[in-house]
Amino acid sequence: MFARIAIAAFFAALLALLPGPARADGIELSQLATRKADDGLDLSFTTHFELSHAAEDALHKGVPLYFVVEAAVLRNRWYWRDARIARAERTWRLAWQPLTRQYRVSNGGLHQSFATLEEAMTVLRGQSAWHIAEPKDIEDSGSYYLEFSYKLDVSQLPRPMQIGLQSGFALSIEQKRNFAPDFSLK
Numbered sequence: 001m002f003a004r005i006a007i008a009a010f011f012a013a014l015l016a017l018l019p020g021p022a023r024a025d026g027i028e029l030s031q032l033a034t035r036k037a038d039d040g041l042d043l044s045f046t047t048h049f050e051l052s053h054a055a056e057d058a059l060h061k062g063v064p065l066y067f068v069v070e071a072a073v074l075r076n077r078w079y080w081r082d083a084r085i086a087r088a089e090r091t092w093r094l095a096w097q098p099l100t101r102q103y104r105v106s107n108g109g110l111h112q113s114f115a116t117l118e119e120a121m122t123v124l125r126g127q128s129a130w131h132i133a134e135p136k137d138i139e140d141s142g143s144y145y146l147e148f149s150y151k152l153d154v155s156q157l158p159r160p161m162q163i164g165l166q167s168g169f170a171l172s173i174e175q176k177r178n179f180a181p182d183f184s185l186k
Helices: 002-017 053-060 117-124
Strands: 027-039 041-047 067-073 085-098 102-107 110-114 124-132 144-153 174-178
Touching: 002 117, 027 117, 027 144, 027 174, 041 144, 053 144, 067 124, 085 117, 085 174, 102 117, 110 117
Parallel strands: none
Antiparallel strands: 027 041, 041 124, 067 085, 067 144, 085 102, 085 124, 102 110, 144 174
């Protein structure tokens, strides 16, 4: 009996000494706020994260990284599934430009260049006054909530990188928050 416990303890100690798989740190959501304005509902958020070594290496080898943020406003219903009132999505593309030695952040047709990766990451980490719902969609009567997600989209990586390397690229956060009567988040 004592020999079995000693062998199990030995293997547990051996496993603890082995290096684990390369994992990226998660995304920390520092700030998430909404504000009801005359033109609808605006969302502001701030995140904090660092790219993993594998993601940074891929970026410097010419692989663009895509960051996607999604926000959905839903109304609670007792008789059926909750109704999706509004949905907004934004995608940023981060790429390294070797000729100019600059990082380029693209959002739709807009492009901005940065000298350092840290400057480019500052743009990707937050958004302020992002319009997510129209005034006609958010009535004062009813119970609403927000579903928010932010992630590094691995589905847009080249196919060979999607197989087996996702652990080094796994950055995501999801939150579900209720609205107060004035449409600020609780």
